[in-house]
Amino acid sequence: MNTRLRIAIADDHLLFTEGLCALLEKDSLLDVCTVYQDGKTLLTQIEYEKPDVLLLDLKIGQPDGLSILSELSKRNLPLKVIILSTYSDTLTMMECKRLGAHGYLLKNTNHDELLMAIERVMKNEPAFLYLDTNHRSEEEKFRYIQQTWHVTRREWEILLLIKKQFTNQMIAEHLNLSVYTVETHRKNLMQKLAIKSALNLHQFIQFHEI
Amino acid sequence: MNTRLRIAIADDHLLFTEGLCALLEKDSLLDVCTVYQDGKTLLTQIEYEKPDVLLLDLKIGQPDGLSILSELSKRNLPLKVIILSTYSDTLTMMECKRLGAHGYLLKNTNHDELLMAIERVMKNEPAFLYLDTNHRSEEEKFRYIQQTWHVTRREWEILLLIKKQFTNQMIAEHLNLSVYTVETHRKNLMQKLAIKSALNLHQFIQFHEI
DNA sequence: GGTCCTATACCAACCAGTTGGTATTTTTCG
DNA sequence: CGAAAAATACCAACTGGTTGGTATAGGACC
Structure with a gap:
């Protein structure tokens, strides 16, 4: 089976999500299946949409990003969650990892790094900013x-x-x-x-x- | 292929190694192929013996256990190393883990725990005293x-x-x-x-x- | 009843890192 | 050259953990 990867985006800034959709869909292997603009919708619908990867903005509301993350982890879905955050704050990053996120990127990351992160999490490798590179010099x-x-x-x-x-x-x-x-x-x-x-x-x- | 697991023991106390051999060979799946009584012999011969698991006493001499561990890690052999130590000293344990050990047991461990540790390392799981049990209450x-x-x-x-x-x-x-x-x-x-x-x-x- | 363990409490001296400043020199780069 | 960044240095006040003591009360176990 070689269907396209299904990506969901959770972010309440329309302009950002639209840009991201456009960017991601340039890649023929990716398919942005849904955009969630609040946490509640996400939590009720994600099990029907069944995306492979969720790009989750930590600052999304009702409930907030960390609560969503922890709830999703409990449900144990075949879903990789990559956090998109504006802060390079290590403690938040560590908290996300603890709560079961598979990756953590800054929003000022670029297209390539995002694709690499998606690739990595699909291979079950962590994609935490710099953490995924203990082989670098x-x-x-x-x-x-x-x-x-x-x-x-x-x-x-x-x-x-x-x-x-x-x-x-x-x-x-x-x-x-x-x-x-x-x-x-x-x-x-x-x-x-x-x-x-x-x-x-x-x-x-x-x-x-x- | 279902050959017996080949175990090597490195310890300079004959009585201890003999007892350990007897204990391990009661298990039909295990085969103690060699006993090394010093580090030098171990380092020159282990690549010919090709054991699956090495039970390494930290206090072995010429060179000492930690040096052996670090040297073996560098060689990147298909070998699992379980440290046998008398001390429940966390810093030493951490150092062993850092140097590439797959497990760490106290010498006052029992037969069952040793077998479990061997089983675990063969499944590529860590077997560090208590560390291997983050699912316990x-x-x-x-x-x-x-x-x-x-x-x-x-x-x-x-x-x-x-x-x-x-x-x-x-x-x-x-x-x-x-x-x-x-x-x-x-x-x-x-x-x-x-x-x-x-x-x-x-x-x-x-x-x-x- | 006596001993051992556990939990509690106190104290002074000390060590290491933290905060919020200021200030000078050296290096880098347009 | 001139400005900005980086590196250096100093200080006082403070916080929090560490050390090496002492001491007492309550259970548990023999």
């Missing part, structure tokens, strides 16, 4: 992290040492810096990554397989 | 953790709250205790689990899927 990882969160080279170096459970003091000695400098880098890192504690920073590192 | 998890590390009921409760990133202050309020009491419980927990920092405690929680 350090340098490639850095470039991705840099592009997404505007992390600088030095901050990246420090991130690698934090990963190794170095304290600020140890990092300072290792890089021949003042502890104050390390504090500053760390502070800036946390601001850029929207992270609130050392623990969350470690979770970020683990999640992104840095 | 909270209560079963507690009993296992309790038996392995002598964690008390109250300490367990507090562990569950630490997992949720509650601070000591929040835990105290939640359980109507003094912060001091929570500190004490936490202190005892860390002593029992041989853990040195809040971060390691969280790693323990994640590793054991508490």
Whole structure:
């Protein structure tokens, strides 16, 4: 059987969904079967539509994206859910993964990355932003992290040492810096990554397989 | 093809390996093909012996267990490695997992658990002490953790709250205790689990899927 | 009744990271 | 060259966890 993949979109911004439809249907292997503009419709109708992949905007209403995700997971349907979000917020991403999402993309992603993500989830591989790439080189990882969160080279170096459970003091000695400098880098890192504690920073590192 | 599984044992205590052989060969599906008494012999001969499963004592010498593990991982053989260790030390366990071990058992495990672990790794499932059981109930998890590390009921409760990133202050309020009491419980927990920092405690929680 | 375990509580000193500033130098790039 | 970004450095106040103590009350088990 070689029928076209059935894609559903859940987003309450018509202009966005229309654009996305046009984009996706250029691909002869994809078929956008439905657009849901609210959560309630989605939850009542998705079992009749039976899409293969759902592109779900987290900010959809009634109920919200996370509730939908958790409800869909409970139903155990043969459905891959890819979250489309505007925020590159790791904790949200982790929550989505925990609730059973198969992928997580930023809305400023491009056509190719979306297709790749769809391809990946259909092969049962995770498609979480950068998470799906633990085979990339350090340098490639850095470039991705840099592009997404505007992390600088030095901050990246420090991130690698934090990963190794170095304290600020140890990092300072290792890089021949003042502890104050390390504090500053760390502070800036946390601001850029929207992270609130050392623990969350470690979770970020683990999640992104840095 | 339904040939017997070929098991290799690497341990420098003859009495232990002999006992283990006898135990394993009672099972008609298993065949202990080799016993290695040092790391060097293991590394030179294992590719000729081609066992399906290696039961590796971490404390074997020349080179030590962790080096062997890392070397074997690099060679990318069709071989499952189950670590046999005397210590229920989570950090070592995590290190073994990172270095590519497929399982990790304590030497005081029993025949059944060993067979189960072998079965699991042959199905490509991890067999790490308690890790392989995220389908068990909270209560079963507690009993296992309790038996392995002598964690008390109250300490367990507090562990569950630490997992949720509650601070000591929040835990105290939640359980109507003094912060001091929570500190004490936490202190005892860390002593029992041989853990040195809040971060390691969280790693323990994640590793054991508490 | 005595011992052991568990749970509770307290304390001071300490360590590490966090926050919200300021400020200077060096590098990069148009 | 000049502006912006990056890297460096400093500081005080604060939060939260860690260490190494002590101590008491209530059950459980022998």
